Amino acid sequence: xxxxxLWYLAPELWVAGLAALILLVDLACKGKGSRxxxxxxxxxLLPVAPILLLQVNLGTRTLLGGMYRLDPLxxxxxxxxxxxxxxxxxxxxxxxxxxxxxxxxxxxLILLALLGMLLAASSASFLMLFVALELITxxxxxxxxxxxxxxxSLEAGLKYLILGSIASGLFLxxxxxxxxxxxxxxxxxxxxxxAGRTTLSPGLALGLLLIVxxxxxxxxxxxxxxxxxxxxxxxxxxxxxxxxxxSKSAGFVAAxxxxxxxxxPASNQWAGLIAWLAGLTILYGNLCAIPQKNIKRLMGxxxxxxxxxxxxxxxxxxxxxxxxxxxxLAGYLVSNLTIFLVISAFWQAVGSDEMADYAGLSRxxxxxxxxxxxxxxxxxxxxxMVGFFGKFLLLLSAIQEGFxxxxxxxxxxxxxxxxxxxxxxxxxYADPPKDPTPxxxxxxxxxxxxxxxAGILGIGIFQEPCVRLSLAAVRSFx
Amino acid sequence: xxxxxxxxxxxVLSGLLFAIGLAGAASRRNIIMILLSLELILxxxxxxxxxxxxILGNLEGQIMVFFVMIVAAAEVAVGLAIAVVMVRRxxxxxxxxxxxxxx
Numbered sequence: 001x002x003x004x005x006l007w008y009l010a011p012e013l014w015v016a017g018l019a020a021l022i023l024l025v026d027l028a029c030k031g032k033g034s035r036x037x038x039x040x041x042x043x044x045l046l047p048v049a050p051i052l053l054l055q056v057n058l059g060t061r062t063l064l065g066g067m068y069r070l071d072p073l074x075x076x077x078x079x080x081x082x083x084x085x086x087x088x089x090x091x092x093x094x095x096x097x098x099x100x101x102x103x104x105x106x107x108x109l110i111l112l113a114l115l116g117m118l119l120a121a122s123s124a125s126f127l128m129l130f131v132a133l134e135l136i137t138x139x140x141x142x143x144x145x146x147x148x149x150x151x152x153s154l155e156a157g158l159k160y161l162i163l164g165s166i167a168s169g170l171f172l173x174x175x176x177x178x179x180x181x182x183x184x185x186x187x188x189x190x191x192x193x194x195a196g197r198t199t200l201s202p203g204l205a206l207g208l209l210l211i212v213x214x215x216x217x218x219x220x221x222x223x224x225x226x227x228x229x230x231x232x233x234x235x236x237x238x239x240x241x242x243x244x245x246x247s248k249s250a251g252f253v254a255a256x257x258x259x260x261x262x263x264x265p266a267s268n269q270w271a272g273l274i275a276w277l278a279g280l281t282i283l284y285g286n287l288c289a290i291p292q293k294n295i296k297r298l299m300g301x302x303x304x305x306x307x308x309x310x311x312x313x314x315x316x317x318x319x320x321x322x323x324x325x326x327x328x329l330a331g332y333l334v335s336n337l338t339i340f341l342v343i344s345a346f347w348q349a350v351g352s353d354e355m356a357d358y359a360g361l362s363r364x365x366x367x368x369x370x371x372x373x374x375x376x377x378x379x380x381x382x383x384x385m386v387g388f389f390g391k392f393l394l395l396l397s398a399i400q401e402g403f404x405x406x407x408x409x410x411x412x413x414x415x416x417x418x419x420x421x422x423x424x425x426x427x428x429y430a431d432p433p434k435d436p437t438p439x440x441x442x443x444x445x446x447x448x449x450x451x452x453x454a455g456i457l458g459i460g461i462f463q464e465p466c467v468r469l470s471l472a473a474v475r476s477f478x
Numbered sequence: 479x480x481x482x483x484x485x486x487x488x489x490v491l492s493g494l495l496f497a498i499g500l501a502g503a504a505s506r507r508n509i510i511m512i513l514l515s516l517e518l519i520l521x522x523x524x525x526x527x528x529x530x531x532x533i534l535g536n537l538e539g540q541i542m543v544f545f546v547m548i549v550a551a552a553e554v555a556v557g558l559a560i561a562v563v564m565v566r567r568x569x570x571x572x573x574x575x576x577x578x579x580x581x
Contacts, residue, residue, distance in 0.1 A: 130545070141556045166516065180526065
């Protein structure tokens with residue numbers, strides 16, 4: 001019989017054990033047959049899904065000396081992270097020919113980043129949150145610079161490392177000031193200390209400002225968004241995919257924990273600032289995406305735009321806003337990973353990320369083109385895809401809380417995003433292919449794409465269960 | 479007459495260290511100097527943690543510092559590794575020479 005504490009930690013232990021096992025197995029096999037390791041890890045991650053479902057009945061509990069907490073919000077985000085991890089591992093197998101060496105280490109790094117995300121979702125103190133976010137970021141530094149012979153990958157890794165470390169420094173200095181002003185780093189203690197405080201003392205305000213700027217780096221929002229296009233373009237494709245979904249979700253779960261759980265009483269002090277950041281981020285991401293030629297760079301700017309939308313929900317500081325943030329991230333996961341699965345399958349066959357090379361994709365592989373089309377419509381926010389309902393909830397929460405102008409900016413930016421997404425669709429469907437050979441799609445990628453498409457259409461048409469879950473996830477904050 | 483050194487002096491010092499670190503990371507062109515500036519930022523936070531811990535009379539801040547030191551070591555290890563690979567490839571340790579990606 002397992003001690004009850006370990007059962008609460010089961011997903012984290014499973015992922016950490018898997019990462020260690022992979023390194024050991026690779027050592028024993030001396031790197032032979034290592035190309036199938038990512039797929040093996042993806043299959044080995046599948047049992048975490050039923051574990052998470054069983055944990056729903058456990059209720060809220062704080063463990064490990066107040067460092068770790070299992071609650072509905074943590075579970076909701078853990079499902080997102082594990083799903084992202086499995087899909088990214090499937091993508092990594094496609095990418096393994098470009099990777100050339102050390103597949104086991106790469107897989108283990110993905111799992112360690114996933115472990116950091118799971119811990120970030122469950123953290124109940126600033127110490128845990130900081131260490132978990134650093135575990136994610138440092139794993140990503142290594143993965144971004146993984147292609148040692150590719151100058152772009154190294155450069156992306158170095159830029160990410162420098163800007164990421166500055167952001168961690170800001171975040172940490174902010175924690176120091178919050179600690180100094182409130183006297184504790186545990187969320188439970190801080191919640192008590194901050195209850196009923198509608199104005200912030202200068203120390204708390206400075207701390208909160210620095211913490212928020214650290215989080216905007218992880219979530220890829222203005223003003224710390226400069227790294228996004230370069231890193232997205234230079235990093236290996238599976239890493240870009242994991243950054244765009246996993247790392248961003250980790251940033252937003254931290255935002256929800258800090259702003260909605262702790263600093264909610266003082267929301268009139270920060271909501272306006274966040275709303276401004278949301279508006280600027282939406283406009284910046286969508287306007288800069290228009291002239292892009294490289295599809296990963298385009299997805300980088302598009303991911304900045306989406307971060308702006310999600311920030312609207314954070315600014316709203318209501319249970320609807322909080323739930324919409326979680327719901328949108330779930331929808332963003334399936335839509336964005338569909339696109340990255342297509343990008344990695346295309347890269348495997350053609351070896352290019354340039355948008356011009358996607359010409360005639362509908363004739364070379366009708367399935368890939370159709371999947372890309374559906375996912376792009378979902379990202380743009382066309383009903384009945386999941387992206388539409390997510391945007392609808394976010395804009396609704398903004399209007400409810402009196403941020404009408406942000407809602408108008410968001411609605412206008414949908415039109416801009418439709419323009420550049422449909423430009424890519426036109427290239428895929430209308431232009432003649434340069435090279436008409438069909439593009440093969442391997443079975444794991446095909447299955448992963450079916451799962452993502454089922455998510456896009458399934459959650460989009462039957463939104464109610466997912467909305468109910470996301471509302472339940474944030475109930476304890478309000 | 480010099481006033482006795484109190485906690486507020488340490489906070490001012492930590493603020494200065496933080497500002498020097500930020501300015502260095504933003505303006506230095508040599509990768510090693512940039513990494514050094516990043517360490518300075520983390521040290522500034524550590525000093526603030528220890529000072530607040532002393533003022534408040536609880537140990538949470540000092541526990542935090544241990545973890546931050548480990549994280550800082552991991553960060554700089556990865557940073558130096560990437561810097562070594564880049565210098566081997568290009569023969570330069572100047573951040574301005576890495577311009578393959580549009581900034």
